[in-house]
Amino acid sequence: VPQTIPEIQQPAASIYNINNVQIVERANGVMIRIQTAKSFREASVKAWLNRKEWLYITIPGGQIDVVNFKEPPFPNDGTLRKMVVNQLDDVVQLSFRIAGDVESVDVLYGDYPAEVIVNLRKPYTIDSRHLLNKEREKWRIDKIVLDAGHGGKDSGTISPGGLQEKDVALDVVQRLGKLIQERTDVKVVYTRNSDVFIPLWERTKIANEAGGKLFVSVHVNASKNRSASGFETFLLRPGKSQEAIEVAELENSAVRLEEDQTRYGDLSSQQLILATMAQSAFMRNSETLAAQIQEEFDKELQGVNRGVKQAGFIVLIGASMPNVLVELGFLSNSRDESRLKRASYRQKAAEAIFQALIKYKTRHETLISAG
Ligand SMILES: [Zn+2]
Incomplete structure (x- = not known):
């Protein structure tokens, strides 16, 4: 009996280098992931559309098991309908029937694991444009919260002539x-x-409940030093200078007039750091806004430009939007007091803040639509 010689079979992996195809739906199109046994980076893989009816992908040097190849599941978006696999000499061709609109086709390569990726981009639909606009809408500055300091039983600081901070603010x-x-x-x-x-x-x-995009708190200052004068803008941050800390203490003292003071706890530096960190997402924008306000004050107002400062103002804690606190001048200073008494000067202060808000808004929204 002649011995039967077993048929020698090559292990599949050594013949075939195109292993699997996956089709993934994406927000703006479809991604075809072709898993390969080696890198095809140098193989000049081509992908192109024929009369917007067929997508052809050719892989020189590719070997595919045409008989046992399993067609991948197609996404529901309907862009791709049908797939045909061909081995032509040493080139693999994958053909896909196209049903939806395809704007562009790109070939990319992945390395770990090796794969050829073909990206089909669909044209912007009303839906995707709508989504993009909605996203932009969220960042648009369409609501500004104006906070007049003090009020009612809390008059704030009072000038020697009887001008009250709450009224000026x-x-x-x-x-x-x-x-x-x-x-x-x-x-x-x-x-x-x-x-x-x-x-x-x-x-x-x-x-926060109103969904404000900016928060501006308006105050006027006072100091034991009668010669202290001028305008400044504050950010919420642990105070750097003794002067800034004193301004915050003065403004925070309004808490003493509140019925439930326990809700604030002790505003230790540790707590203030935490409160500041909670706002870190808005800090850069708050800085930009503060600098813009000081720039406009400098053009419109008289007196000393005291710059942008930082201290722990309770009124700014917890604001989930960029926020600043402005001090328009010192009621303890006779020249600042006489300026703030004049309606025309208060109008100038309002104009300056308005200009700063508009410049900030324009710049911010230009950045969004560019991004
Ligand atoms: Zn105040």
């Missing part, structure tokens, strides 16, 4: 709100629009 905020409403389509939210007492915690709550 409310007047400037109302002038500013009017400018925004008259000259832009931005909505204005006031934390107070009359002479009422609003706890500090409630001010950021109003701002």
Whole structure:
């Protein structure tokens, strides 16, 4: 009996180098992932469309098991309908019937594991454009929260002549709100629009619940040093200078007039650092806005430009939007006091903040639409 010689079979892996095809649906098209046993980076893989009906992918040097090849599941978006696999000499051709609109075809390569990726990009549909616009809409500055410092039983600082901070702050905020409403389509939210007492915690709550995109708190300052004068803009951060810390203490003292003071706890430096970190996403924007406001104050207002400073203002804690606190001048200084008494000067202060907000908004929104 002649011995039967077993047929020698090559292991599949040594013949075939195109192993598997996967089709993945993406937001703006379809990705075809061709898993390979080796890199085809140098093989000049080509992918092209024929009359927008067929997509052809040719892989020189490719070997595929045509008989046992399993067609991958097709995504539901309907871009690809049918797949044909051919081995032509030493070239593999994968053909796909195209049903949807395809704008462009790109070939990419992956290395670990080796794969050839063919990306089909669909033209922007109303849906994808709508999504993009919605995303931009979220970042648009369409609502600004104006916070007039103090109010009601909390008069804030009072000048020797009897001018009260709460009145100056409310007047400037109302002038500013009017400018925004008259000259832009931005909505204005006031934390107070009359002479009422609003706890500090409630001010950021109003701002957050309204979905504000910027928060501007308006105040005037006072100092034991009667010669201290000028305008400055503050950011929420642990105070650097003793002067800045004193301003924050003065503004935070409004808490003593609130019924429930326990909600603030102890504003130790540790807590302040945590509060600042919670706002880190807005910090750069807050800095930009603060610098812009000081620049406009410098053009419109008289007196000393004291610059941008930082300290722990309770009213800014918890605001989930870029936020600043402005001090328009010192009621303890006779020249600042006489300026702030004049309606025309308060109008200039409002104009300056308005210009800063518009410049900030324009720059911010140009960046979004470019991105
Ligand atoms: Zn104040």
